[in-house]
Amino acid sequence: MIYREAGQYKTTYVSDSQIFPIAQDRYAVAALLVIAFLLIPLFATQYIFSAILTPFLILALATLGLNILTGYAGQLSLGTAAFMAVGAFGSFNFMTRVDGMPALVAFILGGICAALVGILFGLPSLRIRGFYLAASTLATQFFVLWALSKVPWFTNYSTSGVITTQKVQILGFKFDTPQSEYLLVLAIVAVMALMAKNMVRSNVGRSWMAVRDMDVAAEVIGFRIMRTKLTAFAVSSFYCGVAGALYAYCYLGTVEPEAYSLDLSFRILFMVIIGGVGSILGSFLGAGFIVLLPVALSIIVHYTGLPNSVTSNLELMVFGALIIFFLIVEPHGLARLWQIGKEKLRLWPFPH
């Protein structure tokens, strides 16, 4: 009843090829953006901004990146954090070495650095598949972090390998309060998410999915495997790189390469799986879930009054158990739940 596309006729090609062809989706996205840009800044506290929303958006962007690679192009990767690190240190170097470098351009250039590294480490995917590829992407993870800590040039000769990011300033406006940082991140993430949404339904996106579903078959019907896989690695790494730069610039401030550890890669993979493989919306849901779950858990167990040595361990156990539970109940992730909900809404209130 509420969510019904019947009666929405497309009379022009333009209206037929919109990113959100269904009117309700358009309204929902618009409403969401209005809430995110206008309402939340009015009501949220500093804690919500700097500890929940900003990291959530940044990680959602990285998840989106990984989802492009894993969900759309079918290449499993455990090196996400390494690409983020490349993006962060790349941006840092552009900002440090080029006078008057605009922050946004530095983020994009950082993303491009990550994309180049992504292409390089994506090459083996032409030969290797499945878990062999996944385990090999760990090579990226370890090698990149090692290189960042070994080549002093990358960290501008900081003796310990720690960088302190410059303040972000765009057109004279300083982004130094949690609120403004949130808005900056939000704007970047919103634009990039829409771009991704658009990309996955273009011929690039379709070729990714063809390769994901069966690469030999895709090759036979004329997809160029190498180009397809490497664009997936490049685009995915670009997204991760920008996310990594934001992680350093708008979240942590001072970072060492170890901030982009294997742990972070795993967390982002979790977000992809829990959110829904091959879904843009799922990337956001998954990121939200994994960011909020530990916080919620730690608040809940805090009220049990048990000693902290117990609660900390319980927290970890419940986190693990919930993930398993989730995978068992809905292996296709939160996005799939949303889809089921939509189906229901379509028929509501007369399901039969």
Place this chain on the structure above:
Amino acid sequence: MKFRFTRLLAVSAVAVTTALSGALASAQEQFVPILSYRVGPYASGGSGFFGGMIDYFNLVNMSGGINGVKITWEECETEYNAARGVECYERLKKKGGGATVVEPLSTGIAYGILDRVGTDKIPMTTLGYGRSDAANGAVFPYVFPLLTSYWSQAAAMVKYLGDKSGGLDKLKGKKIVHLYHDSAFGKEPFPVLEAASKQYGFDLVKIPVPHPGNEQNSQWLQIRQANPDYVILWGWGVMNAVAVKTAARVGFPREKMLGVWWAGSEEDAIPAGDAAKGYSTMTYNTPGNYPVLDEIRKKVYGAKKGNLEDTSRIGSVYHMRGVTVGILYTEAVKKAQEKYGKGKALTGEQIRWGYENLNVDEAKQKTLGAAGMFPPIKTSCQDHEGSGAAKVQVWDGKAWKALTPNWITGDRAAVQKMVADSSAKYAADAKITPGCMK
């Protein structure tokens, strides 16, 4: 009847006033967020450290608080993870009237909140870790690498090794291996060691161990081949025990090894078993027993309010470090109360002043029941470290014993110059105008 009534009135008036003053007294509270880690690879150290901190806070509260001001706290699990640490910090910083200090015991978290503590006006102490150049309070007004930073420690190590060889000039031609955790932490002492190597003419060989360091055969075979006079072990976590064990496996004498203090706890020595006998490390606490620890045992654990599950860990290295953090906090608050009003709950900004004007000399330590437990400390705006001294301790197979009776200080002037240079560079990069706060 009338008489009774007045008496009743009087009694109830007294009751009301006591209740009120009680309410007022309990309103005098100060909040400390505790960003602890009790799970994960470093949980063994974390539980001791944060346990020590909480035990001392409990002791203070049981003895009437800091001039009547009670300390309240709340724990938040960080798992030693920078992102979670930042979340915990943001969650707790406004609680209970505002956080008054933060001590994360994690370099990553300390970096993550380095900028934030300045904006939020909450002092951060980093006892024995973190940025060494933060000792310059003109650039880092809210950061306090109290007692001894990594650079001071490295300088003290050189001094000790020099003394051991019979004088600093005897270091000439000697070979010292710096075996380090391949991370920001392990590379922190590079400038000091390199400068010392040039100055005293010893040969410095740097060998990194990739994280986590659970396999060190190749590093130790290299060391065996190089046959150095000393090995500085700058390790963390499992790397320490494995280093000591692997040293035994290649037959390198443990007496020639000198660990950083994060390689010098029971948690580092016990898993190495017999191999650790004779192994020595730096420390900013003199191992042993102190009246303050006895008091914690008696009062806090007697009342079943102790934080450690295993009471034999009271006075262990990490526990004592936690107690030290507690003592320094209390002293900083006392100092700040002298200026801003005795028995008043203070803000983080006011306590920052207390930290900057801290003076805990030996006499003071004695009254606290902690004579000689940590080096005497006197801070100022230029010197947020306040001491720069350390001791050397040795593992006798069962416990740590102090090896040097006195506190060792390295070349303070050289370190302070490095701090000044490095923090000036930081200030220029971050566009801060250095200046002392009032």
Place this chain on the structure above:
Amino acid sequence: MDIEALKYFATVLAAGLLTGVMYALVALGFVMIYKASGVFNFAQGAMVFFAALTVAGISDKFGVSLWIAVPIGVVVMIVLGFLIERIVLRPLVNQHEITLFMATIGLTFFIEGLAQLLWGSTVRTLDLGIQDVPFKWLIDRTGILISQFDLIAAGICGLLVAALALLFNKTKIGRALRAVADDHQAALTVGIPLHYVWGVVWAVAGFVALVAGLLWGSRNGVQFSLTFVALKALPVLILGGFTSVPGAIVGGLIIGATEKLAEVYIGPFVGGGIEGWFPYVLALLFLLVRPEGLFGEKIIRRI
């Protein structure tokens, strides 16, 4: 090359090979489970930690000797193996392999939390009574340094592999295991109790984890970082092939030896610390030539 340099080379090589055996020990557990059920069990490292901590915890807390603690540990690990199969993996049958992989990461968190909840976060020792010192006889005669402990560990590993080979080849359950590994639907059709067999595989993997946990635990001390040994086993797996027991052994030897040689002979020129990524890159390069690893089953892809 003078004789001293040659001796040094031999020492490094021997240390590498023996370390490789220790890696292979952990990799074995992965192989067992992947071969039989197609699950890439990331929780293997956590199981190693759990097993070692359980044994050390029992012997510390109740003051019993290892002769009692180890059998209890074996029972615990077998029960744990069956439970994991029953609770976690059975409901996930036929799911995509990434989902299964993720479930085992969830399992990792659970086991890590459980282990420290039960036994606390204190670091414990595990003394198997094997001295970890240079092998005196050899160093006196040849100047080559080999650790006594590593030699014995290699022996234990050999015994374990032999026992596994016997189990696989000579027993009924072993035949069922191989049948399931070949084609589990076909195995189901001929009446092999699939879930029971998978349970057994997890239990055996639990046992292998215990052996690995005892050896690694006595080498490094029983602490949380035992879970990290899994990361050392992964390149071994890629190189040797996910489905091959001999592959794990040979892969372990190759990885161990090359990683040590690389660290000692190449490391100093590039700033050192290359051990962390070198095995992965080596395995990666190798895969470019042979995408299914050294002994892995040939991947045949049809449309």
